[in-house]
Structure formats: C-alpha cells, structure tokens
Amino acid sequence: VARLSFPLRATPVPNGVEPPPPVRHTGTDFDTDWARSQPARVARLALVEGVMRPVMSLVASPAVKGLDRLDRLDGPVIFAANHHSHADTPLMLTTVPEPWRHRLVIGAAADYFFRTRIGGSIAALGIGAIPIERTKVGRQSASLAADLIGDGWSLLIFPEGGRSPDGWGQPFRGGAAYLAIRCNVPVVPVHLQGTGRILRKGKKLPQPSRTTVTFGDPLQPGEDENSRAFAARLEAAVAVLADEATSDWWQARVRAHAGTSPDLTGPDIGAWRRVWALGDRDRRAKRNRRHWPEL
Numbered sequence: 001v002a003r004l005s006f007p008l009r010a011t012p013v014p015n016g017v018e019p020p021p022p023v024r025h026t027g028t029d030f031d032t033d034w035a036r037s038q039p040a041r042v043a044r045l046a047l048v049e050g051v052m053r054p055v056m057s058l059v060a061s062p063a064v065k066g067l068d069r070l071d072r073l074d075g076p077v078i079f080a081a082n083h084h085s086h087a088d089t090p091l092m093l094t095t096v097p098e099p100w101r102h103r104l105v106i107g108a109a110a111d112y113f114f115r116t117r118i119g120g121s122i123a124a125l126g127i128g129a130i131p132i133e134r135t136k137v138g139r140q141s142a143s144l145a146a147d148l149i150g151d152g153w154s155l156l157i158f159p160e161g162g163r164s165p166d167g168w169g170q171p172f173r174g175g176a177a178y179l180a181i182r183c184n185v186p187v188v189p190v191h192l193q194g195t196g197r198i199l200r201k202g203k204k205l206p207q208p209s210r211t212t213v214t215f216g217d218p219l220q221p222g223e224d225e226n227s228r229a230f231a232a233r234l235e236a237a238v239a240v241l242a243d244e245a246t247s248d249w250w251q252a253r254v255r256a257h258a259g260t261s262p263d264l265t266g267p268d269i270g271a272w273r274r275v276w277a278l279g280d281r282d283r284r285a286k287r288n289r290r291h292w293p294e295l
Contacts, residue, residue: 028131028140030114035124036105036153044128045102052090059198059208060087064095066215066241070188073218076154078187079104080176082169082238082264083158084196087206089127091195092156095213100154107132107145107157107175134161137178137227149183159231163201169238169264177221177230186218189234191241214241239264 013019025031034040056062077100081092089106096104110131114120123129130148132141145155157179159172180187194211216237221230243261244252255261 025117026120027110027114028133028138030110030117030120030124030131032120032124032130032144035121035128040125041102044125047126048093048102053094056087056090056094059206060091060194060211061208062091062095062211062213064213064215065245067097069215069217070097073186073188076100076103076149076152076183076185077218078149078176078180078185079154079156079190080159080172080187080234080238081156081190081192082164082242083160083162084164084167084192085199085201086163087195087198087211088158088163088192089156091192091211091213092190093127096156103152104128104154104156105130105145105148107141107155109134109162110141132157132175134173134175137175142175142179142182145179146183149179149185155179159234164196165201167196167200169235169242171265172231172235172238174227174231177227177234180219181221181225181227181230184221186220187230187234188218189216189237189241190214191216191238191245193242193245212245214245216241235264236261 035044079092079096079100081088093101093104093106106127106129108114108123108127108129108131110133113123113129114131120129120131130141130144132138132145149155157176159174159176160170161173162170164170176187179185191214192211193214194209197207197209198211199206219230219234219237225233239261240252240256242264243255252261
C-alpha cells in the first residue's frame, strides 16, 4: 500500500538512514526577497504615504528632532530605537528622512511576525520586515541583514528585543552592534517618546497622544570595540536622548558629560513605584516643553 501512495507522498526513508530535516517556510526561513521587488516597493510606498502618514499624524502628532545630526551621513545606516509599542514601527517609517525612508527594512521578531506564512507576508509587504532572532544573533538572520546592508538598504532595529512591559526600557542586546561592526556602518540612536500611551503592550485599541522622535548623532564602532561594549554605548546614547526629550538639550548634555544620565531601564524598585516614577517623568516632559536652556 505504501508503494501505491508514492506519487502522492515522499517515499519512506529506509531503516538506519537519517531522514532529512523538514523544509520550513516560516520563522527565520521565511523568504522576503519578493517584498523588495519593484511592484512590492511601489505598493509599500502607497501604504506608507497614503495610509500610515495621515493616520500617524492624527493619532501620534509627532514632533521630530535632531534631523540635522544626519546631514553628513551617506549610504546605508542602522537606526536603533527604543521599543514601547506596535506604533513605533509606523512612526519610524513616516519620520525617517530621505534618502533612507523608502529603502529601509525592519528587523522583526521571527517568532512573532513570521509564525505563519500569511502573517509573514503581511509584515514583509506592509512594513518591509525581515525575520530576525531576538534571543540571540542568529547566523541566518544576521547574514540576511548584512547582505541587505551591503546592497544599500538601511535597517531599523529595536535592540531591546521586544516591547516594554511597563513603559521603561529594557537592556539592549547585541544584534545592532554586531551588524554595525560586521558591515562597518554607522548606527543612529533614536528615542521614541509617547508611543506607549498610544498602544502599550497588552492594549488592543489605540489612544491618541503626542509623540516625539529624537534622532541622535551617528555612532561608529571603535577599532577594537566588541559588540557588547558597543551595545552598551548605544544604549547610553539613547538614554541621553530620552533625557533630552524629558528635560531639555542643555540639561541633558550636562548630565551626559557628568555621567549621570538616567538609565532607560528605570529605577530598581517595586512595580507600582516604577509606574509612579514613569508618570513623574512624563509630567516633567510636559513641564519642560518649549523650555530654553539657561545659559
């Protein structure tokens, strides 16, 4: 009977022979090449400019700072941002300036966005996502990202590996730093403020709120700097941008020079006190809005 089924199914593996591993089409094995074809790029351009931009203008009212820090950049870069919400990606897609905006791929968690072929197709076409492993620097996903950077694509990655559970940051992982060292490209630190109020982790419906996107000075890995040290320096740079967003440029620079910038991860206290401290930080941001430094 097994022989009669041969045209309809694979032949049985003989005893003592190791069967080949099954071919997967999800996770890190998901093929996204088609999503960077010209028709797919045109469709994504229409989605970003025709849908995402007006929606984010209405829901997020973004204020963009620090674009002048990118004036001397040329070629592909890695944008590394903190991660609070699913609103982070469309906000970045509509605020990253040209020439990077429409030649940008998004490093997305393979175990979340690419669990199914339908979900992976939507992510690849809609936001230009590529699958990456968030628990480690995987060879397959790192090679894909490196090849794309070599072809002139820029990369947006969230080094925390996932959305914040409580509004504070999480320690940066080494993926962005590793790729910067491997590809010899600069990393632009980015701080996103306010997206957690729009669509915090666990929430289903968005709530309009003001947001601020702050681009920092590009960072280049040092000659003998490893990925762990560079990731720590990148996290510190985003922390300075967070301080700048909640106080002002001058005070943030004074604290950065003194090495006293507040950590992204927040105070090491009880959960309810962390939420209280986060609210205090937001109130400081409102109080310091449009505040000129005292010289």
